[in-house]
Amino acid sequence: xxxxxxxxxxxxxxxxxxxxxxxxxxxxxxxxxxxxxxxxxxxxxxxxxxxxxxxxxxxxxxxxxxxxxxxxxxxxxxxxxxxxxxxxxxxxxxxxxxxxxxxxxxxxxxxxxxxxxxxxxxxxxxxxxxxxxxxxxxxxxxxxxxxxxxxxxxxxxxxxxxxxxxxxxxxxxxxxxxxxxxxxxxxxxxxxxxxxxxxxxxxxxxxxxxxxxxxxxxxxxxxxxxxxxxxxxxxxxxxxxxxxxxxxxxxxxxxxxxxxxxxxxxxxxxxxxxxxxxxxxxxxxxxxxxxxxxxxxxxxxxxxxxxxxxxxxxxxxxxxxxxxxxxxxxxxxxxxxxxxxxxxxxxxxxxxxxxxxxxxxxxxxxxxxxxxxxxxxxxxxxxxxxxxxxxxxxx
Amino acid sequence: xxxxxxxxxxxxxxxxxxxxxxxxxxxxxxxxxxxxxxxxxxxxxxxxxxxxxxxxxxxxxxxxxxxxxxxxxxxxxxxxxxxxxxxxxxxxxxxxxxxxxxxxxxxxxxxxxxxxxxxxxxxxxxxxxxxxxxxxxxxxxxxxxxxxxxxxxxxxxxxxxxxxxxxxxxxxxxxxxxxxxxxxxxxxxxxxxxxxxxxxxxxxxxxxxxxxxxxxxxxxxxxxxxxxxxxxxxxxxxxxxxxxxxxxxxxxxxxxxxxxxxxxxxxxxxxxxxxxxxxxxxxxxxxxxxxxxxxxxxxxxxxxxxxxxxxxxxxxxxxxxxxxxxxxxxxxxxxxxxxxxxxxxxxxxxxxxxxxxx
Numbered sequence: 189x190x191x192x193x194x195x196x197x198x199x200x201x202x203x204x205x206x207x208x209x210x211x212x213x214x215x216x217x218x219x220x221x222x223x224x225x226x227x228x229x230x231x232x233x234x235x236x237x238x239x240x241x242x243x244x245x246x247x248x249x250x251x252x253x254x255x256x257x258x259x260x261x262x263x264x265x266x267x268x269x270x271x272x273x274x275x276x277x278x279x280x281x282x283x284x285x286x287x288x289x290x291x292x293x294x295x296x297x298x299x300x301x302x303x304x305x306x307x308x309x310x311x312x313x314x315x316x317x318x319x320x321x322x323x324x325x326x327x328x329x330x331x332x333x334x335x336x337x338x339x340x341x342x343x344x345x346x347x348x349x350x351x352x353x354x355x356x357x358x359x360x361x362x363x364x365x366x367x368x369x370x371x372x373x374x375x376x377x378x379x380x381x382x383x384x385x386x387x388x389x390x391x392x393x394x395x396x397x398x399x400x401x402x403x404x405x406x407x408x409x410x411x412x413x414x415x416x417x418x419x420x421x422x423x424x425x426x427x428x429x430x431x432x433x434x435x436x437x438x439x440x441x442x443x444x445x446x447x448x449x450x451x452x453x454x455x456x457x458x459x460x461x462x463x464x465x466x467x468x469x470x471x472x473x474x475x476x477x478x479x480x481x482x483x484x485x486x487x488x489x490x491x492x493x494x495x496x497x498x499x500x501x502x503x504x505x506x507x508x509x510x511x512x513x514x515x516x517x518x519x520x521x522x523x524x525x526x527x528x529x530x531x532x533x534x535x536x537x538x539x540x541x542x543x544x545x546x547x548x549x550x551x552x553x554x555x556x557x558x559x560x561x562x563x564x565x566x567x568x569x570x571x572x573x574x575x576x577x578x579x580x581x582x583x
Numbered sequence: 584x585x586x587x588x589x590x591x592x593x594x595x596x597x598x599x600x601x602x603x604x605x606x607x608x609x610x611x612x613x614x615x616x617x618x619x620x621x622x623x624x625x626x627x628x629x630x631x632x633x634x635x636x637x638x639x640x641x642x643x644x645x646x647x648x649x650x651x652x653x654x655x656x657x658x659x660x661x662x663x664x665x666x667x668x669x670x671x672x673x674x675x676x677x678x679x680x681x682x683x684x685x686x687x688x689x690x691x692x693x694x695x696x697x698x699x700x701x702x703x704x705x706x707x708x709x710x711x712x713x714x715x716x717x718x719x720x721x722x723x724x725x726x727x728x729x730x731x732x733x734x735x736x737x738x739x740x741x742x743x744x745x746x747x748x749x750x751x752x753x754x755x756x757x758x759x760x761x762x763x764x765x766x767x768x769x770x771x772x773x774x775x776x777x778x779x780x781x782x783x784x785x786x787x788x789x790x791x792x793x794x795x796x797x798x799x800x801x802x803x804x805x806x807x808x809x810x811x812x813x814x815x816x817x818x819x820x821x822x823x824x825x826x827x828x829x830x831x832x833x834x835x836x837x838x839x840x841x842x843x844x845x846x847x848x849x850x851x852x853x854x855x856x857x858x859x860x861x862x863x864x865x866x867x868x869x870x871x872x873x874x875x876x877x878x879x880x881x882x883x884x885x886x887x888x889x890x891x892x893x894x895x896x897x898x899x900x901x902x903x904x905x906x907x908x909x910x911x912x913x914x915x916x917x918x919x920x921x922x923x924x925x926x927x928x929x930x931x932x933x934x935x936x937x938x939x940x941x
Binding site: 189190191192445446449450453464467470471473474475477478481482483485486488489491492495506509510563565566567568569570573574575576577579 | 585819827835853921923924
């Protein structure tokens with residue numbers, strides 16, 4: 189066994205920092221924060237143009253000779269500068285899915301386009317009446333000669349207003365059990381009949397409701413077999429759960445808990461005592477440190493399985509469950525430790541830690557809901573790890 | 584990064600899984616209550632070389648790594664083996680590190696059993712020394728003096744217990760030792776004494792964490808097999824979501840707890856600076872997870888859970904008792920905070936980058 193946190197990115201960090209200093213406009217982070225759109229097209233285009241998205245991908249589908257470790261370091265530094273790359277994350281998830289499920293021609297077109305930055309893909313799974321029960325999708329796809337007609341509505345189509353394609357789960361057959369009548373498509377968002385409406389969230393992110401009225405796509409936009417969409421989704425959902433994190437690596441800067449600990453070590457309460465010297469504060473901080481280490485180790489295990497060529501199914505679910513749940517516990521405790529001022533928004537001007545905890549608290553709420561809710565993760569573990577019977581009837 | 588066990592480690596794990604399955608049956612565990620010590624099992628364990636496996640070779644040991652020791656402790660915990668494997672390993676390592684090899688004679692063959700006091704003496708008494716009832720040597724920190732108390736040599740093997748055990752719900756061979764209960768041997772003094780002791784206690788935490796991890800895994804198996812068999816309202820109770828989701832949380836925490844043990848062992852073996860913090864984390868998280876697991880699985884047993892006939896109560900009692908040897912875990916959380924958040928200086932808030940998703 190070797191838990192060495194090979195910061196194999198160590199030697200790239202300075203270069204990545206320099207890249208960020210040179211290319212990243214400091215205004216972008218503030219634009220993302222105020223608009224809630226976690227995708228900056230200029231940045232996406234720049235990363236693609238310089239070949240960073242293609243790093244480590246097969247050359248025949250648009251992979252580049254760029255060093256994948258440098259690409260990973262760049263992404264971490266960009267995140268460190270307060271920027272989100274949501275458009276790339278969903279695109280990467282689907283491109284990875286397509287590598288395993290799409291035809292040769294589709295791989296060249298979509299994966300190639302994605303790595304070149306021409307195609308930005310968002311997820312079209314959830315609907316107004318189905319979220320966790322993703323296979324209950326009602327959005328209809330009906331064959332019409334060499335084309336398909338799509339009608340319905342998707343919810344939480346984040347980044348759709350800045351993307352080119354939605355990877356969509358549709359109902360192609362209503363005559364068979366629900367998992368057997370699904371087909372997936374790559375639907376261009378510029379198609380006539382597509383409408384995108386904003387939905388604003390607690391965490392400050394703008395997501396969307398998207399509407400599809402008689403949207404026509406060619407059969408070449410179909411991913412996987414007709415009525416075989418559930419198999420494609422199985423791959424896509426694994427990438428979603430195991431996928432986007434930084435692979436268990438230690439982050440470079442201080443963590444949120446370390447910042448609060450440092451604040452507590454320097455801050456005195458009205459009675460003159462140091463916040464940190466309160467035994468309950470120490471205990472909460474210690475629990476947070478343990479939870480953070482466990483989350484890191486579970487993520488490390490997922491990354492290790494992936495690196496060995498495996499598809500971490502239940503391990504990915506376990507990681508997602510623990511890290512999302514423990515992150516929320518952390519936010520609640522850190523807010524409590526900060527006391528009355530913890531509620532202040534950044535706009536107040538004197539919020540502790542520039543409102544970092546407050547913002548993390550609001551953003552973290554969605555963590556146990558999206559990408560498979562905690563309840564779904566528990567169901568997966570109960571069924572697949574413990575062999576307990578499925579609670580819901582199959583239909 | 585490599586999270587797999589080597590072939591040797593897998594062999595070791597399998598060998599001790601088989602050993603404890605065969606030798607530490609639940610009948611033997613029950614028969615050893617309330618003292619919690621089985622002399623015959625101890626002799627057999629010594630026969631495998633396990634008792635001194637962590638000691639340096641020149642001290643008659645096997646030079647095993649902390650990871651090796653943790654793998655054996657896990658298997659020992661799985662079967663609640665009524666022998667003080669962890670205490671003997673940790674105390675033996677302190678003696679070896681202090682250069683007291685003369686005190687280690689007889690450890691490898693099981694005739695001399697060293698243990699360690701987890702609290703300092705109070706009024707001339709070391710309270711509730713783990714394995715104190717059956718040990719010949721107790722290592723303790725008295726002020727800044729590292730000492731060993733050795734009971735006078737006698738014919739071997741001597742009958743155990745030597746010291747009146749304190750009856751306890753964990754069925755552990757706990758006993759108070761008076762400082763006059765044995766010959767006092769000074770091992771070290773000053774900062775070196777404190778350091779030797781703390782490194783030893785840290786190993787005790789690590790190996791106790793491993794043992795609790797094994798206990799937890801077995802308790803979970805008991806719980807899962809019970810909910811798969813027991814029917815209520817015409818279905819197995821394992822089909823209820825309220826039970827499934829709680830079990831799923833225990834699986835996840837359990838996997839994390841095991842990874843923490845392995846990481847802490849690796850950190851100690853390779854001299855990582857965070858080894859002490861990780862041992863503390865492994866101890867606290869395994870203690871918490873083990874108790875939660877036994878409590879939930881006992882609950883799922885319904886009324887049978889409180890009968891002595893069912894085995895889950897054996898696990899439940901020990902899951903709470905083993906970590907308590909170190910005192911209130913809340914104090915350990917506070918010690919961990921100081922390790923995890925060193926007060927080296929303020930984080931300069933103006934240089935902090937927004938880390939986004941946290």
